[in-house]
Amino acid sequence: xxxVQFFARYREVLGLAEEELAWEPDLATVGDLREHLVQRGxxxxxxxxxxxxxxARNEELCGLAEPLRDGDEVAFFPTVTGG
Amino acid sequence: MAIRVxxxxxxxxxxxxxxxxxxxxxxxVVCFVGYVRDFNDGREVGGxxxxxxxxMTEKALARIAEEAxxxxxxxxxxxxxxxxxxxxxxPIVFVGTxxxxxxxxxxxxxxxxxxxxxxxxxxxxxxxxxxxxxxxxRASDQDAAGRWTKE
Numbered sequence: 001x002x003x004v005q006f007f008a009r010y011r012e013v014l015g016l017a018e019e020e021l022a023w024e025p026d027l028a029t030v031g032d033l034r035e036h037l038v039q040r041g042x043x044x045x046x047x048x049x050x051x052x053x054x055x056a057r058n059e060e061l062c063g064l065a066e067p068l069r070d071g072d073e074v075a076f077f078p079t080v081t082g083g
Numbered sequence: 084m085a086i087r088v089x090x091x092x093x094x095x096x097x098x099x100x101x102x103x104x105x106x107x108x109x110x111x112v113v114c115f116v117g118y119v120r121d122f123n124d125g126r127e128v129g130g131x132x133x134x135x136x137x138x139m140t141e142k143a144l145a146r147i148a149e150e151a152x153x154x155x156x157x158x159x160x161x162x163x164x165x166x167x168x169x170x171x172x173x174p175i176v177f178v179g180t181x182x183x184x185x186x187x188x189x190x191x192x193x194x195x196x197x198x199x200x201x202x203x204x205x206x207x208x209x210x211x212x213x214x215x216x217x218x219x220x221r222a223s224d225q226d227a228a229g230r231w232t233k234e
Contacts, residue, residue, distance in 0.1 A: 008134050008206035009217040052220055059139035061202055075136060075204075079220025082133070082164060082205025083117050083176050083196060 002033065002068065007077035013047050023070040030055050030074055031064030037076075052079040084152075084160050086144045088135060090167040095177055102159050102181045109158050113188040114179040115196050121171035123218070129210040131218075133166045133175065136204035140164075147198045151180070154194065155187035162195065164205065194231055201228040 005018040027033050034055070038045045056075040057066050068074070095116045103109045121128055148160050159181035169175060178195045182188040207218040 005136075007136055007204065008208070056136070056139055056204070059136075059142055061143065075139070077136070077204060078206065078217070080201065080204055081207045081218040081220055082135070082203050083200040 001071065002027065003073040004033070004037075005073065005075040007075060009078050010047050010076055013043050023068075023072075027068055029064065029068055030057055030062055030066040033068055033074055034064060034076065048076055050078075053077075054079060084148055085162070086141055086148060087163045088140050088144070088166055089163070090165065093163055093165070093174060093177065095174055098161060098163060098177050098179060102161055102179045106158055106181070108183060109181045110183045111185040111188040112179060112181045113185070113192040114177065115192055116174050117176040117196075119169045119171050119173050119175055123209060126209075126211040126213070128171060129212075130168065130170045131210065132168055132208045132215075133164075134206045134208065135164075135166050139204050143203045144199065147195055147202065150198070151191045151195050155180075155182065155191040157182050157187060157191055160191070160195070162199070164199075164203070166205070197224070197228040197231060200224045 002021045002023050003018060004021060006014055006016060011017050027036060034048055038049050054077050055062055055064065058073050099112065099114050102112045119131060144162050148162055151157060151160060157180055161179040163177040165175050178192055180188040180191040201224055208215050209218060
């Protein structure tokens with residue numbers, strides 16, 4: 001299983017804080033997972049397809065090329081605005 | 084080294100003094116305090132809510148502090164960030180660095196803020212007269228963080 005979390009504006013727009021997805025071999029990277037979610041269309045495509053998207057794998061910031069393994073936790077969120 | 088993410092208010096003066104306390108080898112302390120402004124992007128702001136990613140936030144801040152410690156000879160470093168509801172005029176963030184000589188403390192403090200702004204999972208949602216709105220990330224913050232990786 002892959003646990004996927006959404007934060008801030010993404011969570012509000014998608015109406016979902018987290019979900020679990022079955023891991024499949026074609027979900028080889030965090031970018032593949034993003035594409036899988038974007039394929040749902042509508043707000044998914046609009047939100048997760050945006051340029052400022054950031055992601056983390058197992059609570060570490062990562063790029064879309066980051067390899068994905070069964071049991072991973074992935075988070076997608078808009079550009080951070082702390083400080 | 085202290086990393087704190089907390090909902091409660093803090094006193095920047097107390098944090099500043101603690102950086103030098105009990106270490107007479109400290110010759111320089113530099114700090115940055117960020118406050119909630121009452122105006123942003125052309126609109127009055129009545130307050131804001133700070134969301135974060137519990138678990139990852141603390142790790143991200145610890146990693147930034149660790150990297151600063153590898154780049155500069157620091158004797159102490161303190162990062163404190165608030166979460167939850169904040170009113171205009173309240174301190175949001177405190178970053179303090181201590182070293183024997185001033186340059187390391189100045190540079191490290193600057194570096195920590197640039198990295199915190201672009202890598203720590205915090206998001207601000209402002210209250211405006213038109214309703215709440217998520218603050219958008221700034222390209223200038225990305226540029227500022229980028230200067231630490233250039234030769």
